[in-house]
């Protein structure tokens with residue numbers, strides 16, 4: 001092995017080669033179809049539980065029509081950063097739409113959700129400030145804080161009492177405090193307590209940034225995410241999000257006060273030094289936002305599927321943790337069993353993600369299932385049958 005590979009890397013390489021030898025490595029398999037409720041993987045059709053395309057919009061005919069028009073008008077890409085030639089009329093239209101939807105003064109688009117988190121955090125805080133993170137926030141948030149140069153303190157997951165005592169301990173030590181949460185947690189499927197977070201931020205003079213990745217399109221009367229769910233549109237100071245989940249596309253956004261968004265545009269490296277989103281993608285995402293209002297039946301289907309599926313799994317005896325949304329974990333608590341379970345359900349025609357260390361601690365190893373609005377009752381029943389068969393064989397249930 002080359003000198004580039006350290007001892008820790010060798011350990012990981014040994015684990016990976018064991019998984020491949022045992023034929024239980026199921027990452028990055030070759031997909032040769034669109035991301036629908038069924039998906040063709042390694043040459044065979046399977047029921048799709050691996051995607052975050054919760055509403056099924058990535059293949060919606062009206063979205064594809066909008067993308068086609070985008071290609072005709074603008075071609076494959078725009079060939080520049082947003083500050084150069086990368087902000088077209090449809091980029092402006094989408095920014096305005098998101099700002100209106102979240103009741104903010106302004107919004108800016110970035111090339112991914114990851115970059116939206118990097119950019120929003122780097123623009124909001126710096127040296128002398130502190131970020132107060134829920135312990136289960138997404139990695140993009142942790143990386144954003146590192147990039148910002150501010151201090152980082154963690155509080156126990158969804159434990160606002162722990163946050164309150166942390167706020168009381170640090171408030172005199174820092175110029176500014178930024179509380180950051182995922183609206184819906186990407187591995188557990190539970191959501192943040194926005195009313196309590198708002199109370200604490202007001203009481204302690206802190207700021208609040210929420211990551212709407214798994215919440216937009218899913219939560220709220222109109223599908224406008226966590227602030228919509230609690231009817232508290234002004235509770236967060238900054239809202240970041242992605243188009244890779246509710247629209248099944250790619251791209252990110254940050255919404256907030258106009259002066260803050262202007263500051264981000266001139267200071268956030270993830271915005272300044274990266275190419276703009278292709279207009280065809282922006283056109284498709286624009287249509288996806290319209291569909292939230294025009295076709296609410298997708299959100300209704302999704303929630304019907306979530307409650308049917310969660311109930312079915314719990315009746316079988318699976319541990320689905322605190323999940324209440326389209327993100328459903330099957331908590332197995334053993335790395336090897338998790339990998340074997342995933343391979344066995346794959347062989348039975350169900351495609352899902354095994355989540356093991358370093359994404360979660362080994363004792364939290366799990367299968368992550370993404371419920372879709374386009375799953376049929378037959379898809380869900382067939383999958384429950386497969387989970388029951390494999391779960392019993394491996395003595396998980």
Ligand SMILES: Cc1ncc(COP(=O)(O)O)c(C=O)c1O
Pocket residue numbers: 112113114115117138140182186211213214242243244245250251252
């Ligand atoms: C909670 C959360 N935030 C941010 C991101 C990053 O979004 P994207 O994949 O669109 O860059 C993800 C993606 O996995 C996520 O789950």
